[in-house]
Amino acid sequence: MNTSLKLDKKDINHKLKDKAIKNLNLSLVNNSSLKSYFEPLIQPFAPKWSTSLFRAKVTKVSRLTNNVISIRLKTSKQWTGFKPGQYIELTTEIEGAAVTRCFSISSSKDVWKSKRRIELTIREQDQGRVTPWLISGIKEKTYVQISKAQGEFTLGNAPANKLFIAAGTGITPIISMLSSKVVRSDIKNIDLIYFARSEHIFKDRLVSLANLRKKQNLPPINLHFIDTNEDGRISLNLLKNACSDFQDREAYLCGPGGMINETRDLLESQGVSQHQIHHEYFGPTQNHKMLETLSKANVEPREVAFHSKQSTTQVTSNSNATLLELAETAELNPSYGCRMGVCHQCKCTKKSGVVINSLTGRPSDTGEEEIQMCISIPAGNVQIEI
Ligand code: FES
Structure with missing residues (x-):
């Protein structure tokens, strides 16, 4: 009883304090936060300084295919990290206007822990405004702003056997999961069915990860690279051939809306329950x-x-x-x-x-x-x- 009374008083005091600071800020600088008032004044001298977002330095830009790049970012000390599979909002300035887009993190959590860096992999969207600019315009040694990591498309705590199904750049959050130690050590059976039109980005990295797991005497990561031009889309046959116990797996689907809906319907029609299926939409969003x-x-x-x-x-x-x-x-x-x-x-x-x-x-x-x-x-x- 007493404790809750104390807490309530504490809360009220905090609220009054916050209000007083806000009013003081308003009377001094006509802005509810001193930080956001000073931000544009300070940034020319200290480009890493920001209020709600976190500044990150572009340390490397690599071209993976003619329309896919990967950007390496050094995060600030204040950025709080991510769970493999999550995404961030990246804000940059294009022709004087701040624009924001979401991108999944494609690097391992272990690399961030040891080197404070993350990687984003970006495909140019045909009708997009931001991705074409990023593909051709983003430069090393410049700064962008990033949000905290967000998203629910992450591995659960239970080390259930996993089936990953990706299409195109839908591989991005999945490669982050597969590269992180948690998958390498905790999970027994892993299959990845990866659809792409002729070119599978990260193919070499996936093969190395599978070899590494073999060296560590862990059960293999079974990789199934499907060329959609030659082999078509998901089907029951394909699913059974790649992963005969798919009904008992936890499934992670990432790709365009059509692919996710088709795969989810197929899995559900075979008795896979909804809570076994996790998904993240990527690419064209219209069905x-x-x-x-x-x-x-x-x-x-x-x-x-x-x-x-x-x-x-x-x-x-x-x-x-x-x-x-x-x-x-x-x-x-x-x-x-x-x-x-x-x-x-x-x-x-x-x-x-x-x-x-x-x-x-x-x-x-x-x-x-x-x-x-x-x-x-x-x-x-x-x-x-x-
Ligand atoms: S703008 Fe992100 S969900 Fe609508």
């Missing part, structure tokens, strides 16, 4: 089958109302634009990060109406719920609170 259906069904224009505290903005949609795109067209300024359904920065409340999740193709309920604007396409008239 094309769903988009076709939607564009046939949606001959009618849809009315989307964006409500904020100050005003309501009405937008008419005649296309498959997401709510984020529609809000931006209306010159609203919603928060966003990855624009691919990963970071949840674009979360908002749908008050009513149906939206389609462009990753899964599934329609929402009609009532109030939290949704991600970047992957939600209105399927009828919708009310949104932003």
Whole structure:
């Protein structure tokens, strides 16, 4: 009883102290934080200094293929590390504007622990603005800003046997998991089925990891490199041939939306339960089958109302634009990060109406719920609170 009374008082004191500091900052510099007021003044002299993000130095840029690069970053002492499989938001300046995108960490946790460095692997997106710039414009010895590591696509604590299935740059978080000691020592049976169009990035690194594990007398990492041009996509036959006990494995899927949905449906149809399946969407985020259906069904224009505290903005949609795109067209300024359904920065409340999740193709309920604007396409008239 007494303890909780003490805690409450402590909390109240903290709150009062925070409020007093905030008010002092406001009266001195018209800014709720002294740090953010001084940041632009200090950074020209101390480029590593930042308030909410962490500065990281680009120490190496390597080209892995003609449209994939890897960036090595030296992190600051304040950056708190990552779990293999997580991603960061990278912020850089392009033509005077700060832009942010999410990228998975592709290096091992052990390297970060000993050398304080991480690696990101980036493929140029055809219609992207940031990745083409990074591919051609990022320079060694410059600084970028990174967020704390985020994401739930990580290995659980139980050392269950694992089945990894990756497509294209979906290998990125998986190579981080496979390179980290935890996988090398704790987990018995590991299979990796890796789909790519002719070129498998990290192939050599994967083969070395498998050899290392053999040398350490651990059960092998079985590698299955599938050329999608020659061998096609996932099928039951392929799955059975590569990993006959797949039903008993914990599965980690990473790749474009279509590949994940297809693989997840296949696994579930064979009795693999939902909680055995972990996934992370990479690359094109729109489910094309769903988009076709939607564009046939949606001959009618849809009315989307964006409500904020100050005003309501009405937008008419005649296309498959997401709510984020529609809000931006209306010159609203919603928060966003990855624009691919990963970071949840674009979360908002749908008050009513149906939206389609462009990753899964599934329609929402009609009532109030939290949704991600970047992957939600209105399927009828919708009310949104932003
Ligand atoms: S912007 Fe990252 S989930 Fe929508």
